[in-house]
Amino acid sequence: MSGQMSQESDNEYSDDHIEDDEDEYDNYYYDNNDDLDLDKPKKSDDPEYFEFDLLKVEDVERLLNEEVEALCTSLKITPSLAKMLLHAHGWQRSLIIERHQRDPEKFLVDSRIVADKKNISQDNIMGLTHTCPICVQQLSKDEFQALSCQHLFCNECWDMHFNIQINQGLTTGIECMGKDCKLLVPEDFICGILKDTSMREKYFKFSFTDLIKSHSQLRFCPGPNCSIVVQAKEPKAKRVECNMCKSTFCFRCGIDYHAPTDCDTIKKWLMKCADDSETANYISANTKDCPKCHVCIEKNGGCNHMQCSKCKSDFCWMCLGEWKTHGSEYYECSRFKENPNIANESVHVQAREALKKYLFYYERWENHAKSLTLEEQTFKNISTRIQEKVMNNEGTWIAWQYLLKAADLLKKCRYSLQYTYPYAYYLDRGGRKELFEYQQAQLEAEVENLSWKVERAEISDTGELENLMDIAEKRRLTLLKDFLEV
């Protein structure tokens, strides 16, 4: 993964120069991950590897301007027209040049920039005055303007038209006012007519957003009030992390990163969750009873390996089964057991089974999400614990840092684990699903082991913990490598 800012801003934002203390702290350990004893995956090995740049608005403006200028010189057209062509054809310059060379007239007509000969209005100004077909005012002929379609309207009406369109959020898509005329109005024409400077600013603000959205290699950071634009050579569904606001998201669809699930599936899943969450929330309560002594237990940490504080029995929070059986190859808590005779059952049994299946996956998805928030807390507790331990002379401060690294890795693994559930839900029954659920179970077991250990580790456990980290990350990468479609 690479996340440099463009050259100019390198000094400000690159990993080596961080402005505030908190960042320095985070990044220090993050960087340290690299010299961890894990055999860190190489570019070609890491299924999540993705090259991207984080750009500031000025950088993007410069980048877009360069592309516009380059097209201007090759096609000998105005920047305004070049912008329209690039917007209409997804900024694929070579394609534009090629199509333009083949048949320039047809290309410009198809791109709605020049009027088709048969659609040109015969409406000419004969005398010194003319009546605007929109406001029906008789005005002097120099009050009128038209695009290549010759649909003549007075400046006042054009201005009003642009105002209304811009206020509706339209910029690059503003069309001529002529009946059935699809001709797009170029930027210079609009700006020559707009009287209000604040409207002109609005136009540029909105059209800038439009241009970025039409550019397949660019995407706005979805973080609140974040103005960073991500640039990637290949528009893939890969993880991007914004340096400014720290949001992590998928480059292709812009929502939370979701490997191994793909963009369409996660959208479907989230929509389903939004629709059905009432039922699901009702069913998945926040407390459960200990399966042995039935004391009411509230989950206060991320780990699903529970130990009842009263009777000391170990059990799994998800299935309430004994923890011991989860330890080995037999970990099956993540696997939904479908009723093999379902096809022969009545409709309402099938509906109930469908709900059961959804709830099974939803509960696990939701549970890992909750665990992630709880582990945020664990992370803070660890820092306090380290402070105490160091004060009590149990290990040095630097020696304790391994625990924070472990917590960080745990977060990463649990995050991926959470996103395996929507994937599994939509996976068809068969060998592939079995393999997936097997690997998922393996990962889940390791994540829980790691989580249990992280919450309790002593200074002497460094070796064991690092071993657990190594296994967990390997399980995660194996799963992604086999199932993440690139």
Added chain:
Amino acid sequence: MAGLPRRILKETQRLMQEPVPGISAIPDDNNARYFHVVIKGPSESPYHSGLFELELFLPEEYPMSAPKVRFMTKIYHPNIDKLGRICLDILKDKWSPALQIRTVLLSIQALLSAPNPDDPLDNNVADLWKCNEQQAIETAKDWTRKYAMAKNNNIQ
């Protein structure tokens, strides 16, 4: 209210002087932007000999924005919903300031002659229209008799 734009005055004049056959549009006494519209059901359509009342309002931005039109009389039609709202492209994204009240009303009249169940507003109506057109047309005729002629009969 600010003075009425010349465009609206011109259009109103023309509507009164040369009305469109089968359509009457009369501005309200108190609001020159509000029109009482009656469209005669086109012959050879299930709405034949029905009289359909509509309301038409010209918003402040008219003609830069489309007029707002709604059926007041109940009508069974795949592109018109229970509230009388009309699914017609020129009333939405295909509006052009070059269009007029007259052209809008003509388009609505045409929509009565040629329902378009492939671009439905009322899915139930559209579904029946597609899978059992005969029955849908019967229902439309029935509704026309019930709702678009009753008033007529009362007057006479």
